[in-house]
Amino acid sequence: MNLIRSRSAVEKKEPFVRMVKRSGITWRKAYLIRALALICALLTGALIILLLGHNPVSVYADMIKGSFGSRISRIETIKIAIPLLGSSLCVALAFKMKFWNIGAEGQILAGAIAASYIALFHHQSMPGPLLLIFMFLVAVLAGGLWGLIPAVFKARFNINETLFTLMFNYIALGFINYLQNGPWKEIPGGFPKIAMFAFDARLPKVFGVHIGWIIVLALVFLVYGYMKYTKHGYEISVVGESSNTALYAGMNVRKIIIRTMFISGAIAGLVGFMQVSGSDYTLTNYTANGVGFTAITVAWLSKLNPLIMVAVSAFLAILQKGSNRIQTDFKIPASAASLLTGTILFFMLGCEFFITYKLIFRKGQKNGRNR
Amino acid sequence: MDVIVNLFCAAVLAGTPLLFGTLGEILTEKSGNLNLGVEGMMFMGAISGLAGALFYENLFSVPGGIPAAVLAVVFSFLFGMLGALIYSFLTVTLRANQNVTGLALTIFGTGFGNFFGDVIGGRSASGYAAVGAATKAVFQNIRIPYLSDIPYLGKLLFSYNFLVYLGIAVAVTMAVFLNKTRTGLNLRAVGEDPAAADAAGINVTKYKYFATCIGGGICGIGGMYISMVICSGVWVNNCVSGMGWIAVALVIFATWSPSRALLGSLVFGGLSIMRMYIPLGIPSQIYDIFPYLATVIVLIATGIRQSREHAIPKSTGVNYFREER
Numbered sequence: 001m002n003l004i005r006s007r008s009a010v011e012k013k014e015p016f017v018r019m020v021k022r023s024g025i026t027w028r029k030a031y032l033i034r035a036l037a038l039i040c041a042l043l044t045g046a047l048i049i050l051l052l053g054h055n056p057v058s059v060y061a062d063m064i065k066g067s068f069g070s071r072i073s074r075i076e077t078i079k080i081a082i083p084l085l086g087s088s089l090c091v092a093l094a095f096k097m098k099f100w101n102i103g104a105e106g107q108i109l110a111g112a113i114a115a116s117y118i119a120l121f122h123h124q125s126m127p128g129p130l131l132l133i134f135m136f137l138v139a140v141l142a143g144g145l146w147g148l149i150p151a152v153f154k155a156r157f158n159i160n161e162t163l164f165t166l167m168f169n170y171i172a173l174g175f176i177n178y179l180q181n182g183p184w185k186e187i188p189g190g191f192p193k194i195a196m197f198a199f200d201a202r203l204p205k206v207f208g209v210h211i212g213w214i215i216v217l218a219l220v221f222l223v224y225g226y227m228k229y230t231k232h233g234y235e236i237s238v239v240g241e242s243s244n245t246a247l248y249a250g251m252n253v254r255k256i257i258i259r260t261m262f263i264s265g266a267i268a269g270l271v272g273f274m275q276v277s278g279s280d281y282t283l284t285n286y287t288a289n290g291v292g293f294t295a296i297t298v299a300w301l302s303k304l305n306p307l308i309m310v311a312v313s314a315f316l317a318i319l320q321k322g323s324n325r326i327q328t329d330f331k332i333p334a335s336a337a338s339l340l341t342g343t344i345l346f347f348m349l350g351c352e353f354f355i356t357y358k359l360i361f362r363k364g365q366k367n368g369r370n371r
Numbered sequence: 372m373d374v375i376v377n378l379f380c381a382a383v384l385a386g387t388p389l390l391f392g393t394l395g396e397i398l399t400e401k402s403g404n405l406n407l408g409v410e411g412m413m414f415m416g417a418i419s420g421l422a423g424a425l426f427y428e429n430l431f432s433v434p435g436g437i438p439a440a441v442l443a444v445v446f447s448f449l450f451g452m453l454g455a456l457i458y459s460f461l462t463v464t465l466r467a468n469q470n471v472t473g474l475a476l477t478i479f480g481t482g483f484g485n486f487f488g489d490v491i492g493g494r495s496a497s498g499y500a501a502v503g504a505a506t507k508a509v510f511q512n513i514r515i516p517y518l519s520d521i522p523y524l525g526k527l528l529f530s531y532n533f534l535v536y537l538g539i540a541v542a543v544t545m546a547v548f549l550n551k552t553r554t555g556l557n558l559r560a561v562g563e564d565p566a567a568a569d570a571a572g573i574n575v576t577k578y579k580y581f582a583t584c585i586g587g588g589i590c591g592i593g594g595m596y597i598s599m600v601i602c603s604g605v606w607v608n609n610c611v612s613g614m615g616w617i618a619v620a621l622v623i624f625a626t627w628s629p630s631r632a633l634l635g636s637l638v639f640g641g642l643s644i645m646r647m648y649i650p651l652g653i654p655s656q657i658y659d660i661f662p663y664l665a666t667v668i669v670l671i672a673t674g675i676r677q678s679r680e681h682a683i684p685k686s687t688g689v690n691y692f693r694e695e696r
Contacts, residue, residue, distance in 0.1 A: 021694075052490065100470050159674035162407065162470065163620045163666065170613055170663040178656035293478060300471050333489030335482050335608075342411075342479025346457060349472055353465035 019357040030355045037351035041344040048339070054330050066325025067318040073325075075208050079279055081317035082212045083108070083288075086271035087295035088313055089216075089223045092304040093264040094147075095296075096227060098240045099257060103150065103165025104268045105292030107143040109172035111269025112276045113179070114142035116194070116283040119201035119276070120184065128200040135201065136273055143269015144262040146172065151261030155254035169292070176285050184283075194283045203278035210278030217310070219267065224306040236260055268292070294320075294338075297345050316341060376526055378641065378648040383535060384512075386640020388413070388601070390538045391593025392618025393625060393632040394545055395451070395586040400622060401549065402582035403562040403686040404462060407473025409590050410615025411480020412454040416591025417598040418484040420447030421606055422491060424502045424599070435506025443506070443595055444537075451591015452584045454480055459583045463576055466690050477615070484594075488606040502604035510534070510599045534596050541589060545629040558582055562684030565691035575691055590615070613663075620666040623673050626681035639665065 046056035067077045087104045094101035115135040123131055150164040179194065186195040203210045227233040235256050238246045246253050275287050298316060302308035316337075323337035392409050399406045406412075423446030424439040458476050461467040491500040510532050513519075519529045549555040560568040561578045569575045597610050617639060625631040639662055646658035 102474065153671060153674070157671070157674045159670050160623065163616065163623070164670055166616050167620070167663040167667045167670075171660050171667075174656055174660035174663070177659065178654055181656055182654050293474070296471070296474050297478065331493055333486050333493070335485035335489060338478055338482030339486045340482070342475055342482050345471075345475035346461065346479065349461050349467040349475060350465045352467060356466075 016362050017359050019359055022356060022358050025355055033351050033354050034348065037347040038344065041340070041347040044343050044347075045336075045340045048336075049332070052332065054332065059326055059330055059332065062326055062329050063322025064318065066329075067321035071208070073321065077314075077317050077321045078209050078213055080320050081313050082209075082216050083271045083275055083279075083291045084295060084298060084317055085309055085313040086212075086216045086219065086274065087268055087292050088298040088302070088309045089219055089306055090264045090267040090271070091292075091295045092299040092302070092306065092309070093223065093227070093236065093260055093267070095299055096240050096304050097236045097257065097260050099151070099154065099261060100162040101147065101150075101165050101261065101264055102162055102293070102296060103147065103168045103265075104271075104295055105288045105290070106165065106169035106172040107146045107265040107268030108272040108275065108288040108292055109169075109176060110146035110265075111139035111143035111272030112283055112287045113172070113176065113272075114269070115139040115273040116184075116197075116276050119197045120195060123198045123201050131200050132203065132277065135277060136270070139269045139273035140266045141269070143272060144266035147261045147265020147268065148258060151258045154261075155257040173285055173288075176283065176287070180284065197277065197281045201277060202281055203274065210274070212274035212278045215270070215274065219270075220306045220310060223267075227304075227306070232256075232259070290338075294341060297341055301345065301348055372523070374648060376523055378644075380526060380530060381644045381648065382637055382641035383531060384600070384640070385644045386636035386638075387535050387538050388593040388596040388614055389618050389621055389639050390542065390632060390636035391596060392590050392615055393621040393636055394538070394541055394629055395589035395591075395593065396619055396622045397586070397625065397627055397629055397632060398545060398589065399455070399583045399586035400627060400687050401558050401562045401684055402579045403565055403684055403689070403691065404459070404579055404583045405469050405473065405688040406455065406458050406476070406583060406587070407470060407619060408454060408458055408476025408480060408587075408615075409618050410611055410613070411477040411483070412451045412587045412590040413594030413597065413611045413615045413618075414480040414484030415454045416447035416451040416588075416594030417611060418487045418491075418594075418606065419450035419591070420444065420595030421500060421502060421598045421604065422446065422487065424506045424604070425491065425495075425500065428503050428506065433505070434503030435509070437509055439502065439506040440509035440599075443502075443599060444534075444592060447591040447595030448588040449591070451594065452588040454591070455584045455587020456580075458587070459580045462690055463579045463583075466692065469688050469690065481609070481611075484611070485608050488608060492606055500606035502599070507599075507604045510604065532600055534592070534600065537592070539633065542629045542633050549629065559684065562686060565686050569691075569693060575693075579691075590618070593618070617662055617666055620670060623683075624666075624669045626673065627683065628681075 042060070046060070049056040049059050067073055087108060090104050090107065091101055115138060118131070118135045118138055126134065146168060147165075150159070150161050150168065153159040153164060154161045181192045184194045186193055203212060205211065206214060227236065235246070235251055238249065238251065239253055239256050243253050246256070272287065276283050280287060294316060298309055298312045302312045319340060320337045323334045326332045326336065327334040392413060395412070396406065396409050420443040423442040424435055427439040427442045428435045454476055458472055461472045462469050488500055492498060495501075512530050512532050515529045519525045549559060557568065557573050558578050560571070561573060561575050565575045594611060597614065598604070598606060602610050621632065621635040621639060624635040642662045642665055645661065646655050
């Protein structure tokens with residue numbers, strides 16, 4: 001009796017909406033959903049702009065003009081995109097393994113510190129090209145080692161890597177603060193800042209932008225090939241799917257984690273080298289400037305696909321450059337960039353649900369009861 | 372002796388935002404949600420608390436006072452909750468990855484804080500967002516006649532601002548709630564094994580939403596402490612500066628226990644102000660690294676001596692899909 005009553009109660013209470021896993025979805029439909037999510041995010045941004053009393057269309061247009069309008073602004077936009085793309089590659093390698101490396105920032109700084117050390121104190125001991133190659137090598141090594149430490153602890157003792165890598169960001173940043181206030185200060189007793197690099201220690205320019213853009217584009221293809229076509233790349237994705245599966249398959253999970261994180265950190269170290277040697281010509285506590293965090297967004301929005309990252313990081317660079325522009329033109333704070341980035345990310349994260357699941361709304365009452 | 376008393380008091384004052392953040396995140400993780408957006412929610416709380424007080428001051432054209440302070444608490448709680456609500460909607464209802472959603476919340480919240488901080492600052496006559504003197508006074512350390520005058524003890528116990536006592540009250544309440552009430556036990560069941568809790572008739576979704584949102588609200592109050600007490604009611608860009616992340620680490624240090632969160636935030640508060648009280652003859656920038664270094668050491672130490680009793684709620688970080696049991 002009780003059972004029957006409860007069953008009829010269940011039947012009557014068919015939910016207004018229920019979800020069913022899609023068996024498959026065409027990529028065109030999937031991209032349509034993502035495009036809709038992006039539009040929704042931009043509309044949310046437009047709403048905020050409207051509430052501030054500006055015209056969203058002219059603000060967005062000004063953003064695009066500010067990042068594309070002139071040769072200088074294009075160069076600036078590309079200069080923002082380079083480290084973003086590089087660090088996204090770094091983050092993607094680790095994320096593919098479900099290793100939450102949010103320490104790209106610190107790994108960039110580690111590479112930048114190492115490269116700056118050579119540039120500041122050993123630039124006279126070797127000729128130009130050799131000096132740059134040497135800076136490159138130490139930066140890659142330093143970034144790799146900075147990423148290696150949390151990986152070792154993760155692999156050996158299963159220590160939470162999210163917090164570990166994050167704390168290493170602050171430690172690296174604190175160390176730079178120490179260097180620029182203490183031993184590396186340009187003028188003792190003067191303003192806390194580190195000297196500019198000698199000309200030999202600066203990266204050459206191609207088409208007006210430092211050569212980093214070629215390096216980072218080459219890196220895109222390298223990482224793409226590495227993730228897709230090598231044994232290492234396969235191992236990374238197996239560990240990411242399930243480290244138990246990887247263990248059963250006879251893979252050395254610890255080794256894979258440590259190796260991948262070294263590579264991931266090394267890429268960030270390279271970014272640090274390009275920042276100090278190509279963009280800023282010195283080391284400051286703004287060398288990384290949050291790029292390691294924004295890179296997480298880029299990597300996730302691109303579904304960890306390096307080729308898509310090129311477009312996404314260009315998009316976010318436009319957003320950032322454009323935000324600087326609207327600050328001067330409309331007095332809208334430049335932090336609008338991260339507000340908007342966060343909003344876009346929310347919508348993109350949410351829309352994945354509608355790609356995986358289909359919503360079925362309650363039809364007529366009779367229909368529901370029959371089922 | 373005086374140095375120790377002063378250090379203790381300063382540590383309590385510096386550790387309170389961490390306490391709020393840690394408590395909020397403990398409640399969140401007890402429901403099985405690993406919300407890495409504490410930093411973001413603290414930013415949201417920091418600016419909205421300040422904005423709430425300013426709103427009151429501008430509305431009645433007064434230099435603030437107790438109602439403005441109350442409004443600051445309420446606003447920061449609500450906006451911390453708003454951040455957590457976005458997080459819950461994405462992870463519980465839309466089943467998005469918890470790690471990435473938390474990181475997105477941090478990016479969003481940081482932008483939210485700095486953006487509206489600048490907007491409010493840009494619209495005020497002085498060019499920066501600052502609350503009135505009367506509101507600021509409410510957040511100052513209290514003085515209770517007679518009690519505060521007891522040598523040492525008076526300073527150690529009765530010399531803080533009201534948020535410190537609020538934080539301790541929240542910690543005690545949460546400890547009782549989690550260990551002594553049925554709802555609290557249900558919540559812990561949800562965090563440990565949502566499938567079993569669901570089978571026992573507990574509404575998993577509801578518990579996850581409530582715990583995460585209230586936890587987010589508590590984090591928001593922690594952020595408001597930073598803008599109202601530490602920055603004395605003036606908006607400073609990037610003022611939270613990693614405290615939310617230390618709070619996430621402190622949850623591990625506190626082994627998911629509200630009462631141990633008190634100890635943890637005291638220790639970390641002490642580390643962050645140490646350079647003013649204990650001269651070690653090292654550059655001040657190195658002192659600034661200490662809390663982060665200590666966090667790493669705590670992570671390693673608690674990770675190596677893993678015990679079952681003091682472990683993370685088992686389902687933390689994993690979304691619950693009823694259909695995929």
